[in-house]
Every structure is written in C-alpha cells, then in structure tokens.
Amino acid sequence: MTADYLRELLEQDVLEAAPALLGATLVRGERRARIVEVEAYRADDPACHAYKRRTPRVEVMYGPAGIAYVYFNYGVHWMLNIVAHAVDDPAAILIRAAEPIAGIDQFRSSRSVQKLAGLLSGPGKLAQAFDIDGNLNGIDLLDPSSDLHLLPALEPVTRVLKGSRIGIAKGKWEDVPWRFVDDSALEWASRKKV
C-alpha cells in the first residue's frame, strides 16, 4: 500500500481506512512499531470530540486527512489520532496499540518499564513511549520527513477482529464495532478480548 492510497482512503471513509491502518509502521527516529489496534470516531457519533460542535481543540479534525490529532485526557495521558476527513464530515482514528519493532531501549526509557509485553499496549502507553505530546498536534503523519510519521503496511492485514470501542459511556454508540485489532497480533493489543 502506498501513502497516497492510504491518504485517499482516509479522505473517503474512516471505517475503511481504520482497518487499513493495521500493520502500518509508526516511526520516530530510531523508534519503530507496528500498529495492531485502532478505533474509529466520526462526526455523527456521540463519542467523537467533533460531535455537533466545532471547538478550537478539534480544529485539526477539520483539516486535511493524514494529519495528527493529539489531545490530553484524564489529566494524565496523551492520545494519538490520525485525521480522516471527508468534506464536512470530520473523523479520526485513535491509535491504541502497537508491536515494538525497533528502538526498544528508547521505548523502555521513555516508559520506565522493562517488559516488552505492555510497552505499547494502550493509547496512553504508546504516546508515552514515543514521547508524543501536544507539540505534535497537526503534523502530517503521511509525510516521511515528519518527526513522527507512518509507513503504510506492505500487505493488508488479513484477519481483522472487530469489537466495540473501549471506555465509551452508555448512550454514546458504545456498541458500534469500530474497534479493529489484528488477529495475528493479539499479544500486543491493549486487551485480549475483542
């Protein structure tokens, strides 16, 4: 898959683009990790930050597809999203978990944990391991010259598990199956059960 094709997908349909993101490599310097779990959020979906309201925080979600939407939550964690913008229909994909590929020592020192399992198995953990914070909000993740960027999967992931999203309050479309996990990489996902 090429970056151009991935960007096209992101521009067209967040629900198609999200599973296509599985297997992509997230790169920052020496650090590399293979994305194994994502979630989709869409403007008509009550759990989406851009639901019915255009505020300064979500402004990047209205910008071009492929840029990073980074936000802080629980007063503790940064979250990395990729904007999947269709005209007048902002959407984003939350990167939830990845398999460490390279730069393991840097992941470890950023997270101060030793075990490989659990190093990147959650959106807050992943952001911490990559030293992602609000400074990266708005950068182009599909531009290889970006400090933090994404290399599309060479081959699409064949078996994709779909489940309901994590941490969604009742009444906010908590049951839509918009969480996508690479079945062959469950050990790196944030929770085993999908």
Add this chain to the structure above:
DNA sequence: CCTACGATTCACT
C-alpha cells in the same frame, strides 16, 4: 469565574 469529567493507567486488594 467555576466546576465536572473524560477515547486511561497503575498500584493495590
């Protein structure tokens, strides 16, 4: 201005 709370994680029990 002031308050409530969230796309979570970790340390405990």
Add this chain to the structure above:
DNA sequence: GTGAATCGTAGGC
C-alpha cells in the same frame, strides 16, 4: 476488581 491521580476543555452561571 477497585480507586486515585491529574488537567485541559467545555459549558453553565
């Protein structure tokens, strides 16, 4: 399995 930590954002007054 439960609860605390912790702060930017949004929304109400």
